[in-house]
Amino acid sequence: MASDTPAMAVVHGRSPIFYRRFDRKDDDQHQTHYCPGCGHGIVTKLLAEAIDTLGIQDRTILVSPVGCSVFGYEYLDVGNIQVAHGRGPAVATAVKRSRPDSIVVSYQGDGDLAAIGTAEIVHAANRGETVSVIFVNNAIYGMTGGQMAPTTLLGEKTTTTPRGRDPAVHGYPLKVCELLATLEAPVFLERVALGSNKQIMATGRALRRALENQVHGLGFSLVEVLSPCPTIWGLDPAEAQTFVRETMTRTFPLGNFRDRSASAVPQRLAVTVPDLGELPRILGLGPASGVDGASDTVAPASPVPTADHRIVVAGFGGQGVLLLGEFLAEAGLSAGYHVSWLPSYGPQMRSGTSNCHVRISAVPIDSPVVSRPNVLIALNEPALRKFLPSMEPGGLVLYNADSVPVDCAGSGAGITPIASTAIADRLGSAKVGNVVMLGALLEATGMLPDSALERALHRLVTRERWYELDRAALQAGRAAVRRMTAAPAEPSLAQDPAMG
């Protein structure tokens, strides 16, 4: 009768993707740590079969989470990364982006993915990362002993919902596939279950699809698996499977929520890696070049050995305070000095007050902080009042106005009023008021040679129109100081500051 017995195919053979022995376990190295009837064992096996079928064992990198599946790396003979709770999709993102030929699988439970890792999964999905996520939903925290999960069913008792999950207190079960289906980027979202052999086979197909999509570079795929946890649920394995099939699926309907596998185009971006020697050019190393590409160095004028210009530029945001400082620092560098430029920063860049500290020195600069300025460029009255008391006696103050407030005039510093905004307005744009002040400063002090200023303008001004306007502003500022020197009837004329 033996010839009548049908040949028995071995359908439960061990996938070669599993390690032959689980050497990474401390004991019981012939079996997994999963409880009898646990869905993780089945999902792991289905995953192994999918990897084997697609021939991607060497390329696969498994990202193991925190939760019952924390030990995924003990079983699967693929590249393994164990990560922090909920962060699998962030880790997977980075791995896949830098190793685009790898097949990255983030394996997560419901606490990991749908509670602590909500931000990471939503954003990895929304970016359309080309990774495959396996989301095992058993509606409970298994590893920590049975606390409420975001997917715990209404009325279900857990150690942290001892009276059952009450939507008024605990909210509703979180439906991950439905949530992610509101996003544009995901390519494949499907909810399957382990409630029957038929369902298990469908799960195997879905997992294979999720990996296949990645092999084809199609984008983000997630498979949610409704899975039994007999130990915590207090059911025997058969009852637990029935619970999955008949109860869980009422809250979490099975089905496909997104399948754009056919229409999605491979996401792989063309990456060009330049030669190492190209890097300095790409990074713009060396002096900046503006109009005329004037990064060519002119022999610097010999710096004044005692120079120690400690400059504060202050005014409203939008007056070009920081740029004026940058012009000075750039010109100082061109002239062979040590320089530093330190701005105030933050919201005041958009409104309110703005200031920067510039040092131009013949010797290395100890502190970029100017607490005792010998030059103050005050583009408005609050700036004048704020910084005047810190001035070094005999220092130079350039103040953007027609006249100096009476109560400031006797401060000890020489305050020169230069109506820089008005002068700039007459030139065509109030925006170059800062450069008018720059011209005035150079005329009053001669602290930097013209050639250095020319180079600074060349480097920092990138548009021809502004370059011409800035040059005119520079001259206008110089002329304003010359006019005042010629007519010393003004309230307070610049003393030649004893700088250096």
Add this chain to the structure above:
Amino acid sequence: MEPQLIKGNEAVVKAALLAGCRAYYGYPITPASEIVEMAALYLPEVGGVFVQAESEVAAINMLYGGASAGVRAMTASSGPGISLMQEGFSYLAGAELPCVIVDMMRGGPGLGGIGPEQGDYFQIVKGGGHGCYRNLVLAPASVQELVDLTMLAFELADRYRNPVVVLADGSVGQMMEPVSFPEPRPVPAAPAWAVTGTAATRQNLVSSIHLEPDVLEGHIRALEAKYREAERSEPRWETWRVEDADIVLVGYGIVGRVLRAVVETARRRGIRAGLLRPITLYPFPTRAIRALADSVRDFVVVEMSTGQLVEDVRLAVEGSRPVETYGRVGGNIPTVEEVLQFVERTILVGARVPLEVSPNGQ
């Protein structure tokens, strides 16, 4: 290369790329936002990866992923974001993953302010994540040093398989100074332990979990041995005019520069002052400070916090010399004048008043 005027936050990205960094993950925060912007601009240009993360938590875990895959990778943030990253610091150290994190410190606690401060010293230098681990910590005082130390950070990270933090206050990131950039270095091959999705690396595992107590203890001891080695080999510091100094000022980062000016001014006034500026905060230049204690009368620690660095200086001095402390916080950088005044009043005038304890404890 010829010096160019450049902002710290821009220079740090360029330095990283010259050092072979090819992945950046970050989240914007003042005063570090230009770093994420520059990374977005340049990483794709050099064939690297840039991801704007959804949070600092995601950013630091992306760093974990990039480092696991054997890529030189970095992120940057400031106090509040660095606090969020502390989980990741611990995992990175536990899994022995090399990476670089830049912290451009701002005022705290809480949302605090956006001005420069040095209040992250404890959370970066002492730990801030869970478990027995250390970050290697480098503290630049200028934009040039920010460039040099960022490049060094990648080397140290690989050498020790450990996170390296470049810890600067916001002003170092925000200021512009001339920088000479070095020539680019080749991108190193992925280390043998990395998980890269190839046959050769298939059996590699990156993990920080060791449930068996003896196994975990062995792991922690191995980490400890690395830190002891770093303590022997890596302390870096700068001294200035300490040879005949009666008073040594100790400060790092931007404060170190202010203190140099204090030393010069103090010397002109007849005070024999010197400076020790720690460049590595972990490992700390303990032995250098201890050695100075033999010849120095007083130490004055100046920092932009209410007293964090001072604890390490006191540990180094072991009570053998007085260690005074002066701090500014909230975004204020101590000025030369006020530090000098503190030095003169507290030390020279001998106004070291014994602690007064009133009966009602106030």
